[in-house]
Amino acid sequence: MRxxxxxxxxxxxxxxxxxxxCGAGCxxxxxxxxxxxxxxxxxxxxxxxxxxxxVKGRFGHQHxxxxxxxxxxxxxxxxxxxxx
Numbered sequence: 001m002r003x004x005x006x007x008x009x010x011x012x013x014x015x016x017x018x019x020x021x022c023g024a025g026c027x028x029x030x031x032x033x034x035x036x037x038x039x040x041x042x043x044x045x046x047x048x049x050x051x052x053x054x055v056k057g058r059f060g061h062q063h064x065x066x067x068x069x070x071x072x073x074x075x076x077x078x079x080x081x082x083x084x
Contacts (some may be wrong), residue, residue, distance in 0.1 A: 008033060010070060011034075011049070012031050012032060012033045012035055012039075013031075013033075013078065014029050014031055014032070015029070015030045016028065016029055016030075017030060017083050019053070019057045019060075021054075021056045021060060022056075024048055025048065026042055026046070026048050026049045026054075026057055027042055027043055027044065027046050027048070027049070028040055028042055028053070028055060028057065028062070029041045029043065033035065040053065040057065040058050040059075040060075040061055041053070044055070049083075070081060073075045
């Protein structure tokens with residue numbers, strides 16, 4: 001894992017995907033370093049975003065980084081009981 005504040009642009013890989021938050025279908029570029037998403041961008045030439053993302057598209061990857069906080073697979077009954 002990288003130390004806080006260290007940034008190694010040359011060691012990053014980039015993966016393209018589509019944002020799933022709404023129906024706009026914005027193109028995303030996920031910048032990955034040490035098997036963690038460190039930055040999310042959109043191509044400047046994208047006809048939908050023109051390189052700009054909404055707050056959910058840009059920062060919504062945090063739930064992927066916090067895998068240890070998840071409780072694992074849950075049944076519908078467990079989820080309903082927790083929601084009450």
